[in-house]
Amino acid sequence: xxxxxxxxxxxxxxxxxxxxxxxxxxxxxxxxxxxxxxxxxxxxxxxxxxxxxxxxxxxxxxxxxxxxxxxxxxxxxxxxxxxxxxxxxxxxxxxxxxxxxxxxxxxxxxxxxxxxxxxxxxxxxxxxxxxxxxxxxxxxxxxxxxxxxxxxxxxxxxxxxxxxxxxxxxxxxxxxxxxxxxxxxxxxxxxxxxxxxxxxxxxxxxxxxxxxxxxxxxxxxxxxxxxxxxxxxxxxxxxxxxxxxxxxxxxxxxxxxxxxxxxxxxxxxxxxxxxxxxxxxxxxxxxxxxxxxxxxxxxxxxxxxxxxxxxxxxxxxxxx
Amino acid sequence: xxxxxxxxxxxxxxxxxxxxxxxxxxxxxxxxxxxxxxxxxxxxxxxxxxxxxxxxxxxxxxxxxxxxxxxxxxxxxxxxxxxxxxxxxxxxxxxxxxxxxxxxxxxxxxxxxxxxxxxxxxxxxxxxxxxxxxxxxxxxxxxxxxxxxxxxxxxxxxxxxxxxxxxxxxxxxxxxxxxxxxxxxxxxxxxxxxxxxxxxxxxxxxxxxxxxxxxxxxxxxxxxxxxxxxxxxxxxxxxxxxxxxxxxxxxxxxxxxxxxxxxxxxxxxxxxxxxxxxxxxxxxxxxxxxxxxxxxxxxxxxxxxxxxxxxxxxxxxxxxxxxxxxxxxxxxxxxxxxxxxxxxxxxxxxxxxxxxxxxxxxxxxxxxxxxxxxxxxxxxxxxxxxxxxxxxxxxxxxxxxxxxxxxxxxxxxxxxxxxxxxxxxxxxxxxxxxxxxxxxxxxxxxxxxxxxxxxxxxxxxxxxxxxxxxxxxxxxxxxxxxxxxxxxxxxxxxxxxxxxxxxxxxxxxxxxxxxxxxxxxxxxxxxxxxxxxxxxxxxxxxxxxxxxxxxxxxxxxxxxxxxxxxxxxxxxxxxxxxxxxxxxxxxxxxxxxxxxxxxxxxxxxxxxxxxxxxxxxxxxxxxxxxxxxxxxxxxxxxxxxxxxxxxxxxxxxxxxxx
Numbered sequence: 001x002x003x004x005x006x007x008x009x010x011x012x013x014x015x016x017x018x019x020x021x022x023x024x025x026x027x028x029x030x031x032x033x034x035x036x037x038x039x040x041x042x043x044x045x046x047x048x049x050x051x052x053x054x055x056x057x058x059x060x061x062x063x064x065x066x067x068x069x070x071x072x073x074x075x076x077x078x079x080x081x082x083x084x085x086x087x088x089x090x091x092x093x094x095x096x097x098x099x100x101x102x103x104x105x106x107x108x109x110x111x112x113x114x115x116x117x118x119x120x121x122x123x124x125x126x127x128x129x130x131x132x133x134x135x136x137x138x139x140x141x142x143x144x145x146x147x148x149x150x151x152x153x154x155x156x157x158x159x160x161x162x163x164x165x166x167x168x169x170x171x172x173x174x175x176x177x178x179x180x181x182x183x184x185x186x187x188x189x190x191x192x193x194x195x196x197x198x199x200x201x202x203x204x205x206x207x208x209x210x211x212x213x214x215x216x217x218x219x220x221x222x223x224x225x226x227x228x229x230x231x232x233x234x235x236x237x238x239x240x241x242x243x244x245x246x247x248x249x250x251x252x253x254x255x256x257x258x259x260x261x262x263x264x265x266x267x268x269x270x271x272x273x274x275x276x277x278x279x280x281x282x283x284x285x286x287x288x289x290x291x292x293x294x295x296x297x298x299x300x301x302x303x304x305x306x307x308x309x310x311x312x313x314x315x316x317x318x319x320x
Numbered sequence: 321x322x323x324x325x326x327x328x329x330x331x332x333x334x335x336x337x338x339x340x341x342x343x344x345x346x347x348x349x350x351x352x353x354x355x356x357x358x359x360x361x362x363x364x365x366x367x368x369x370x371x372x373x374x375x376x377x378x379x380x381x382x383x384x385x386x387x388x389x390x391x392x393x394x395x396x397x398x399x400x401x402x403x404x405x406x407x408x409x410x411x412x413x414x415x416x417x418x419x420x421x422x423x424x425x426x427x428x429x430x431x432x433x434x435x436x437x438x439x440x441x442x443x444x445x446x447x448x449x450x451x452x453x454x455x456x457x458x459x460x461x462x463x464x465x466x467x468x469x470x471x472x473x474x475x476x477x478x479x480x481x482x483x484x485x486x487x488x489x490x491x492x493x494x495x496x497x498x499x500x501x502x503x504x505x506x507x508x509x510x511x512x513x514x515x516x517x518x519x520x521x522x523x524x525x526x527x528x529x530x531x532x533x534x535x536x537x538x539x540x541x542x543x544x545x546x547x548x549x550x551x552x553x554x555x556x557x558x559x560x561x562x563x564x565x566x567x568x569x570x571x572x573x574x575x576x577x578x579x580x581x582x583x584x585x586x587x588x589x590x591x592x593x594x595x596x597x598x599x600x601x602x603x604x605x606x607x608x609x610x611x612x613x614x615x616x617x618x619x620x621x622x623x624x625x626x627x628x629x630x631x632x633x634x635x636x637x638x639x640x641x642x643x644x645x646x647x648x649x650x651x652x653x654x655x656x657x658x659x660x661x662x663x664x665x666x667x668x669x670x671x672x673x674x675x676x677x678x679x680x681x682x683x684x685x686x687x688x689x690x691x692x693x694x695x696x697x698x699x700x701x702x703x704x705x706x707x708x709x710x711x712x713x714x715x716x717x718x719x720x721x722x723x724x725x726x727x728x729x730x731x732x733x734x735x736x737x738x739x740x741x742x743x744x745x746x747x748x749x750x751x752x753x754x755x756x757x758x759x760x761x762x763x764x765x766x767x768x769x770x771x772x773x774x775x776x777x778x779x780x781x782x783x784x785x786x787x788x789x790x791x792x793x794x795x796x797x798x799x800x801x802x803x804x805x806x807x808x809x810x811x812x813x814x815x816x817x818x819x820x821x822x823x824x825x826x827x828x829x830x831x832x833x834x835x836x837x838x839x840x841x842x843x844x845x846x847x848x849x850x851x852x853x854x855x856x857x858x859x860x861x862x863x864x865x866x867x868x869x870x871x872x873x874x875x876x877x878x879x880x881x882x883x884x885x886x887x888x889x890x891x892x893x894x895x896x897x898x899x900x901x902x903x904x905x906x907x908x909x910x911x912x913x914x915x916x917x918x919x920x921x922x923x924x925x926x927x928x929x930x931x932x933x934x935x936x937x938x939x940x941x942x943x944x945x946x947x948x949x950x951x952x953x954x955x956x957x958x959x960x961x962x963x964x965x966x967x968x969x970x971x972x973x974x975x976x977x978x
Contacts, residue, residue, distance in 0.1 A: 035427050042431045046438060052506045055641065056853050057441035057450050060498045061457065065434065067493035068461065070883075071486050071890060078894035109904045109966065111894075112478070115468045129473045133957055133966035135903060163465045163482050165427065 011155075017174040020086035023158065027171045028081060030073060036166035039069065069166055076169040079162045080116060083107050083130070087177025088138060090153065092307065098142040099179050101153045106136035115162040120153045145181040148267065149314035152178045180310035181317070185275055186268035215239040250283040250295045253305075267309050274309070278302045288312055327426050329369070330476050331467035335426060335433075336365045338460040339417055342437045343410060345452060349443045351395040354407045357388060361414035381419055388415065406439055426467055433460045445642055447848040458483050493886040499863065500875055503856050522559045522609055524735055524754060524779065525568040526721045536773050538605055539758055540613055541846055543769040545599040549615070551760055553651065555780065555792060556613040556772060558757035560630040566672040569739060569754055581634060583626035598649045603849045607639045613757055613772075615649040616792065622646045630753075631655050631790075644854040657789035660751060668751035668784065676722040676743060683747030693750045693785055700744060701798040704737060710800035734803070737795035738779040751784035755792070764843060771842060904966055905957040908973045912950055916940075919978035929954060946976055 015027055032040065043065050050059035088102040103118060105128060113130040118139050128139045143153045159170040215228055218238040226240040253273045258266045270286065277284035278297065285295040286305045291312075293305055327335075339362055347355035361384075367373035376384075388411040396404040413432045420426050437456040440449060458480070466479035540556075561569035598615060612625060612633040620626050622645040624636040633647060660668065671680075690696045707730055714732040717724040722743045725736050738754050745752035759778035761770035780794040796803055851858065860870060867874050913923045913932075921939045923932045933951035937944035953969040 038431060042434060051504050052508060053442055054506060054856065055441055055445065056855050057445045058438055060494065061438045061441065061453060063497035063501060064490060064494035066497055067490035068486055070493060071490045074887065074890050074894060075486060114473050115470050127470050129470045131473060133904060162468050163486065164461065165464060165468050
């Protein structure tokens with residue numbers, strides 16, 4: 001454990017969080033893979049064979065395999081070195097969901113890069129390659145969101161054993177980029193303890209399509225299907241029919257409505273309330289200590305509010 | 321996208337190719353069923369690859385494993401020796417190929433492949449074989465690259481190209497390792513390959529040497545420090561055959577005993593009574609026996625060689641691979657001049673009781689008429705000269721072979737003459753023995769060395785004479801002196817000599833081009849044998865000459881510098897550079913712009929490729945088509961979907977002239 005801590009600290013100093021990183025000498029580590037160690041075992045056997053049979057041809061080929069081993073270190077290194085990585089986007093979502101992280105790999109297109117594996121701690125590795133002449137490619141990884149807050153996907157492992165599988169070339173990079181994890185939706189506003197959220201006190205009306213409100217003289221540009229043909233036929237002049245919706249008074253979802261709860265429970269209830277209000281289809285807004293949103297509705301509005309909830313006095317969290 | 325643990329298609333195909341390449345040459349050394357099992361496995365793999373067949377069920381796999389075990393037991397009975405071990409290795413290789421499903425299995429197959437490819441060198445260390453192994457290793461590596469190729473970048477050709485890029489710098493690096501790696505003696509005894517003895521053996525039945533004559537394979541090479549002795553002096557002694565049981569001549573049990581051998585470094589060295597000495601080095605091909613070839617009479621100079629009591633050169637262990645040794649011979653020396661011991665005299669005059677009665681009677685009669693051994697030899701040689709003929713296809717002989725030869729067939733080759741001569745001399749009471757070895761050898765004009773081939777195999781006699789010791793008598797020379805003065809080929813027609821090897825290159829000695837090619841190949845093989853196979857003995861010399869000393873610091877510096885030199889081109893080609901490099905497409909486009917700028921049409925700052933191309937086309941209407949196609953290729957590469965075609969753009973730009 002102490003060693004792991006030490007290693008973490010050392011890595012943190014060597015490869016701190018950056019927006020983008022171009023892999024190079026500082027960031028790349030090299031060690032024989034398991035297959036490489038097995039290869040060295042084969043090499044040792046061949047060497048014994050050469051010694052015991054005093055066979056110089058076998059000796060030479062054992063030396064050649066050794067040289068191949070050395071050369072593949074360089075090949076493996078250059079397969080990874082020069083790749084620039086950055087996080088394009090991280091999805092937002094609720095706890096328990098797998099959020100997509102898009103990582104962009106770009107290079108100068110001078111060489112072919114193959115069999116690069118990317119993974120965050122605990123995620124399924126994704127194999128990517130960069131063809132000669134291409135500029136970049138995007139790999140998508142999925143990380144599991146646990147708690148409300150800012151989700152950082154953690155250290156990304158970039159790993160490759162190309163071309164012969166003998167040498168593992170890898171890097172652990174910490175890329176800047178996060179996704180918002182919303183609170184777990186709670187019971188919602190209808191069971192709020194405080195007042196204020198009761199509906200139906202004064203109803204204002206807005207023009208709509210639901211209830212018939214009366215006839216008004218025709219104005220140029222009104223739709224033909226609104227024209228009250230009955231009145232036209234009676235010779236009473238041209239009128240159009242007008243309707244109203246029962247409006248929906250703007251609803252404020254307020255931190256202060258849940259006085260007896262702790263922070264996370266309040267946020268959870270507010271989250272449920274946002275989803276309910278969104279379903280109800282009226283304007284709503286959110287008031288949190290020190291910040292409040294505008295009134296509004298629709299998907300963008302909902303997302304904005306959910307993000308407010310997600311990031312309110314939040315802690316960063318890392319996946320894995 | 322394929323999961324990373326699966327075997328990619330290119331990997332699987334290259335694996336089958338590598339498998340075939342590794343096993344094919346071993347077929348010559350293993351029982352026929354072994355390559356049979358391998359071929360079945362390879363074909364099945366191809367079937368799986370093309371999607372025609374499924375993976376074999378456990379029943380089939382068990383049946384194949386059973387075939388392998390049964391085959392091994394029936395062919396070898398016990399699992400000692402190199403052939404059984406290699407057969408086992410090949411069986412494991414085949415079965416593993418058949419049952420592999422994951423990348424991990426494929427890795428095991430590939431590492432076995434490296435091993436199997438290299439094991440071939442235990443059977444044959446020739447230069448061409450080494451080149452073949454090198455090619456096989458490149459193919460095995462290609463399959464390893466193919467295995468790690470992602471499905472998105474699938475290509476059948478790229479793995480081979482990548483493998484070549486790996487081996488190119490690895491070769492000089494391997495030579496550096498090879499030069500400096502310390503050579504240790506064998507750590508433990510190992511089973512040697514069972515050599516099917518080509519060349520002469522240590523027994524003689526009439527009719528055996530004839531089968532050697534048909535081969536132009538090299539028996540050994542000899543490099544002289546001074547003048548090469550003339551052809552008629554070049555009798556390369558291998559074994560002496562003193563024991564005759566009525567059918568075949570064998571070495572006397574007495575000689576093969578180790579205790580009479582004077583090994584190098586032995587204090588019982590006898591100093592020769594003559595000054596003329598020949599110094600030479602012999603590179604002997606494997607024989608499977610312990611005898612070595614030398615001119616009369618040798619002094620052993622190389623460790624683990626010695627001189628037996630019959631003054632033949634011997635090796636402590638059987639010669640199962642190409643071996644090099646140094647000898648000094650004293651051609652004018654007399655051996656056993658002071659007389660033979662009682663036991664030795666009995667051995668050298670021994671004859672079975674009732675064999676060849678007519679020869680015995682004739683010998684007794686002649687001995688009575690000519691008691692002086694020298695005169696008797698003369699008389700017998702004259703007898704051969706008058707009524708006998710030399711042929712490589714003699715009629716078959718009956719139970720009393722010497723009788724049949726001397727009195728009825730009267731035609732044969734060296735061993736008939738040697739065996740009948742020795743029998744006759746012994747019957748007349750003169751100690752005599754057959755010597756088996758080679759006579760002559762082809763002198764290479766460029767190198768100062770002799771090539772002795774299997775068709776130079778020869779048998780002659782040695783007779784012990786009072787006051788002189790052992791003297792060489794070659795009865796074949798009495799019948800066919802041209803056999804001694806030129807080689808067998810120039811004496812007989814090639815059709816007779818190579819009756820059973822129609823494609824032997826030596827057959828075409830009359831065709832200058834082929835002959836030249838053959839001689840050049842052999843010279844290369846010689847250098848190979850001398851410098852690569854015999855490097856153990858040369859290592860300290862070579863290194864000392866190369867580095868001017870052998871201290872560890874010097875060697876370490878050499879290794880580091882030489883390795884850096886070998887790897888520098890790779891580093892140069894691959895190092896990504898300090899700053900973010902310009903995209904290769906942009907580089908090419910810049911080159912294109914520079915060409916136009918030189919022609920007077922400079923791209924303005926911020927001018928887009930489309931606008932620039934339009935302007936350039938207006939300036940150079942004749943090149944409009946080329947300019948537009950470069951524009952399109954560049955835009956497709958940089959801004960188009962998918963992976964662009966760099967090579968296409970490069971071709972266009974490089975070919976662009978205003």
